[in-house]
Amino acid sequence: MNSKIKQLLALTLVFSFVFGSLFSFSQTASAAPALDIKAEGAILVDAETGKILYQKNADALLAPASMSKMMTEYLLLEAIDKDKISWDQKTSISEYAHKISQNRSLSNVPLRVDEKYTVRELYQSMAIYSANGSTIALAELLAGSEGEFVKKMNAKAKEFGMKDYKFVNSTGLNNKDLFGNHSTGSETDENMMSPRATAILAFRLLQDHPEVLETASIPRMKFRKGSDDEIQMENWNWMLPELNSGYKGVDGLKTGSTDLAGNCFTGTIKQGDTRLISVVMNTDSRLARFKETKKLFDYGFANFEKEKILxxxxxxxxxxxxxxxxxxxxxxxxxxxxxxxxxxxxxxxxxxxxxxxxxxxxxxxxxxxxxxxxxxxxxxxxxxxxxxxxxxxxxxxxxxxxxxxxxxxTKSVEKANWFVLALRGVGSFFGGIWSGTVDMIKGLF
Missing domain, CATH: 2.60.410.10 (D-Ala-D-Ala carboxypeptidase, C-terminal domain)
Known part of the structure; x- marks a missing residue:
């Protein structure tokens, strides 16, 4: 075999390997990856239209824990829009809210019964740090008692068209953690929502009150800065870009964790002109909820795009x-x-x-x-x-x-005058007679 033939065979083998590899790669790249979400329930939706991009056990009734606070946020922002309360309005702290706020095994900022706090302070501590005492204080301000506030929560859920839900308190804690102060449900009841219902709540919150993201996106803030009660609040949403599970474009929304709920997260992200909402419920750990959410966001942006259809x-x-x-x-x-x-x-x-x-x-x-x-x-x-x-x-x-x-x-059509309508009527009448006559004659033959 001469040298030219050897070179030709070698080149043929090289080209076969290269193009075969490219073809194999393109086939693999074009296939949508399998999505294995390690959570009891999950859902991914387009935040503009509510289009569902992925779901797993979307209608299973699960405990949302502090993701329940999204409803408290909605009712608070609605009350501010309607001028029922204001950001700078101050409120006292009840013994109940105070007692819950002192329990540092729960997420809290310490509150005093001999102090008054602005709505803004309490809201920020609830939205950023998931402060349970602050949430109860806001519920009492808005409805007179947490029990009455829970009625508002359930009524609003019904108004939204949510089907799988039950609110028994404003915080998402188990009632057993409320020191006997629960007024709805049994001693061990807990709020319940399906992934779909949770996504509906997040969808309405973002649609009706997008300003929620101004606070939800704050990575760190000091509560009562400069006072004896100063406390550093780090947002429990570690997917904010500045925190340790940061993901570009994430700016909300709410985490949750109880023994019954496991670790949950309702996330939202905007990249380009597309915003997504995700929900994962009952994952194995605090970090796992963000890992599974990352899978959803990666899947959403890799496999879907915003297109002008018409x-x-x-x-x-x-x-x-x-x-x-x-x-x-x-x-x-x-x-x-x-x-x-x-x-x-x-x-x-x-x-x-x-x-x-x-x-x-x-x-x-x-x-x-x-x-x-x-x-x-x-x-x-x-x-x-x-x-x-x-x-x-x-x-x-x-x-x-x-x-x-x-x-x-595409244009207006005026009503025809009586003369035109009359002529049309006559035309229709004689047209009917003529058609009938023709049919009769045809029948004779």
């Missing part, structure tokens, strides 16, 4: 017009009011198909709009349906943001 003024083939009765025009063009963007699976844009859903309340029994019609009048919506082969978990709740956009009329 532009504004989009028309579906076959549904570009809607018939009109009693109008100068016999039909009207319809199109999407706004563009629609969604978080979708990477590389699968073609598997998300638009479907026109007409608002039947706007139509006659014959499927017509009745003039007069205004430009921009809503006649239905376009919903995006996933036609791919993978799992599609739907949305947290039925609502206006479920991968859909309104369809509206």
């Amino acid at each position: 532009p504004a003024n989009y028309q579906i083939k076959g549904n570009k017009t809607v018939p009109v009765v009693k109008g100068k025009d016999k039909e009207v063009n319809v199109a999407t009011k706004e563009p629609l963007s969604m978080v979708i699976k990477r590389g699968e844009k073609e598997n998300y198909k638009p479907k026109f859903v007409v608002d039947k309340k706007k139509l006659t029994k014959d499927g017509e709009l009745t003039a007069p019609i205004k430009k921009g009048e809503t006649v239905g919506h376009i919903k995006i349906e996933y036609k791919g082969k993978g799992d599609d978990y739907g949305y947290l709740l039925d609502g206006d943001k479920e991968g859909k956009t309104e369809v509206v009329t």
Whole structure:
């Protein structure tokens, strides 16, 4: 074998190895990785729409521990928005709140019965350090007693459309830790929520009160700085970028831990124009809850992307017009009011198909709009349906943001005058007679 043939064979072997390796790599890279979340329950959702990207035992009723405080935060921020209380308002501390605050085996800042504290101070210690005494003090301020506040918590959960939940106190502690001060449930009851319900709570908190992140994202703060009661608070959310399990973009939201709950975490992260919400419940350790959350965030950003699915003024083939009765025009063009963007699976844009859903309340029994019609009048919506082969978990709740956009009329249609309507009526009458006559004649032959 001469040297040229040897060189050619060698080059062939090299190219085969290189291209074979590249092909093998590309095949592996394109496949979505298996997601093994070591938690009793978990869920990952798009914070803008509530689209569920992953779930595990999403409806299992589990103990959320201090993640319950997200509901206390919501009710507090709602009360401030409605001017029922203010940030600088001061409140006294009850014997109950004081006694809980002195228990350093729980997460707490020390409170005094002979001092008054601002709402802001108590809120910061609750949101950053999960202070239980502060939470009870806020509950008493907002409702007169923790028992009455718990009623508000359950009522708000029902309003949100949460299905799997039960609140028995404001903190998420087991009732046995409340020194006999529990007013709801048994002595050993604890708050319960499913991962889905917890995600709904976080979703509504971020949608309605995004200012919660201004405090939730603070890594460290001194409580009552410069006083005898000064205490360094380090945020229990160690995934904040400045802390020891830091992850870029994490800015909330709430941890939880009890014997029944294990270690839990509701996290939120924003990268680019995408915000995600995650929930992991009953993990093995404080660090494990962040490790499992990292898996969820990695999975979310690696396998999903925000895409514009439909532009504004989009028309579906076959549904570009809607018939009109009693109008100068016999039909009207319809199109999407706004563009629609969604978080979708990477590389699968073609598997998300638009479907026109007409608002039947706007139509006659014959499927017509009745003039007069205004430009921009809503006649239905376009919903995006996933036609791919993978799992599609739907949305947290039925609502206006479920991968859909309104369809509206693109122009006005005035009502026809009586003369035009009369002519149409005559035309319809004689048209009916003519059709009947033709049918009769056809029958003779």
